[in-house]
Amino acid sequence: MRQLSCCCRQLRNPVASFDISRIPNFTKYSAVKPINEDLAPHVCETMKAFPSRSKHVNQQHYYHNWDVLIKSYAQRKPHPMSLTQLAQYYDDSTKLTKQKIINSGKFVKEELAIRMAQKLKLLQQLPFCVVNNFHFVQVYESYYNIFERFRKFPQIRTLEDNSKFAEFSTSILRDFNTLNLPHLVMGALECTVLDLYPQDKMDELLSDLMRARISRRLIVEEHVSITQNYLSGKKENKLVLGDIFQQCSAKDYIIDASQLCQKFIRDMYFDNIALPELIIDGEVNLKFYFLPIHLRYLLYEILRNAYEATMKEYIRRGLQKPEAITVTVIENSQSFLFRISDRAGGFPYNDRNIWSFGKSKEKARESLANFHKLPGLQTVSIYDQLESDLAVPSVNKPYLNTSLDPIDHSSLTGQEFKFEKPLMKLLERSHRYKLGVGLAMCKVYADYWNGDLALHSIQGYGTDVVLKLGNLMNNVSKLQLDRV
Ligand SMILES: Nc1ncnc2c1ncn2[C@@H]1O[C@H](COP(=O)(O)OP(=O)(O)O)[C@@H](O)[C@H]1O
């Protein structure tokens, strides 16, 4: 009875029970959890129902893509491709002709619009709070922008049309879209921290988007490369007509990656620190066709882990010198394998999430904080770019001036082709930035090339990481690029 009267008193005089001058805490009513300073500074912006400067995520547009996107392009199926198809367009000779170049241009224009439409549809089907994440929304905007630009590019009928198209495609590969890769990963990390989407689904989504991204870039790069070759008079080629695949010496690539790792270790400790011996055995002289940048990236990420763990163990146990790292090169009928063995005590914990992009919440938070330290990234938004496009002459756009893609003016003709610049930049990141996604990314890339990445840790002894890459020459007819 006494309780009841007390309660009535409070109801009669509600003001007395709390301080009315305080601003109500609206985050209680938010669909998502409160944000803290670990998240991107722009995230508050996207906590609104629609980001205010967005061209494609707004009331007018978001559901108004029905006719062009959903009813038209997204209905069409992408065309899975093999290396042979990529190279030969409509006949099976390895000679490059004017008609092939034009046909290739026509195909790439249509195919890219279809593939972008598929991915936009996929993103639209995600919960809105996921797409509306600052990083995912950048990717969404960028994808829509690419879709629109490829769709609206004029029909390709002549060699000149095609040259314009090749220039256009190259510029797309080099502009703000290069930030999509880090944005995808950061978006996934934020979703993990905020509990917005199940981890396994997020990993699936990211792998899917990344595989598709590799395919699209390959198709475009290959087209640009054959255009370049044709214009410069080189009209024949061995594996595919373009030059994006090269013969790679296993030993050279391993040594190259290990030198980068050694530099990284010296930067991390001091110049004269004892370094692990690198032993290369097995098919030491193996040479094989592969995409140079992908090979470089994969070997470096894996070796870097081995070096890092070996040095930690060397210091922890007070050894006379660090244990050696052994890379065994193996070739079998279907694939090339690299076994990287260290004696660094194995994985410190049994982490089933090792292949996941988000990992645990704590790890995701750490990785995200390191991503935010990458110079330039957290402050660059596609909206800045879209606006600066109008204001600044195209040669000097500020958005290009980020850590992930420094300005590069090499034009279509002449200079050497640079593939996947963002990947290179991730690879050259300073040791301070432990991003925690190396193994997850490598698995996607290995898997893409009909390969695999497996890991065997022997507690208290060391780790064997086996990188398997499919032999491209055995798979030229296989639908290698079918990760649409
Ligand atoms: N060879 C190895 N020996 C011991 N631990 C390893 C090894 N490779 C990876 N790890 C552990 O797995 C974690 C995740 O590796 P990775 O995905 O490459 O991300 P990062 O290296 O940025 O942390 C590392 O932080 C490390 O703890």
Ligand SMILES: [Mg+2]
């Ligand atoms: Mg690593």
